[in-house]
Amino acid sequence: MDNRKITVHVESDVRQLIPGYLENKRNHVRSLKCALAIGDLTKVRYLADNLNGSGSIFGFDVISYIGQGLESAAEGKNAERICMLIRSLEDYLNRLHIVYV
Numbered sequence: 001m002d003n004r005k006i007t008v009h010v011e012s013d014v015r016q017l018i019p020g021y022l023e024n025k026r027n028h029v030r031s032l033k034c035a036l037a038i039g040d041l042t043k044v045r046y047l048a049d050n051l052n053g054s055g056s057i058f059g060f061d062v063i064s065y066i067g068q069g070l071e072s073a074a075e076g077k078n079a080e081r082i083c084m085l086i087r088s089l090e091d092y093l094n095r096l097h098i099v100y101v
Contacts, residue, residue, distance in 0.1 A: 005097040010059045012100045021058055022093065025051070029090045032070070036082050044074040044082060051089070062092050 010018060028047050035043035048070030055063025066089045073081035 002091075002095070004095065006062075006092060006095045007097045007099055008059055009099050009101045014058060015100050018058065018098060021054070022096070025063060025089070026093055029086060029093065032082075032086045032089075036079060036086065039079075041074045041077060045071055048074060063089070066092070 028051060032044060032047055035041075035047065048067045051067025052064050052071060053067070055061060055065070055067060066085050069085045070082060070089075073085060
C-alpha cells in the first residue's frame, strides 16, 4: 500500500467545515462496508450519490469520482468493484493532506 500523502488545496473560507465533512466521509466508508456485507445495494447507491454530489463542492474531486464509480457498480450489482472502490476511498481519506488557500 502507498503511504504517500495526497495533497488537496481547499478554499480557506470552508476551513471550519472540512473536519466534520471528512469525518462524515469516514463514517460513509463504514456504512458502505456494512451495506455491502448485507447486500444492500440501495444503501450503497444512496451513500455513493452523496459522495458524488458533495466531494467536488469542497475541492475533493476524487471523492466525487469514487462516488460515481460506486453508483455505477451498485447499479450493475458488481460487488467486487464496490469493494475495490470502498478501499480506494478509505485509502484516499487516510492519505489526505489538506492545504488551505
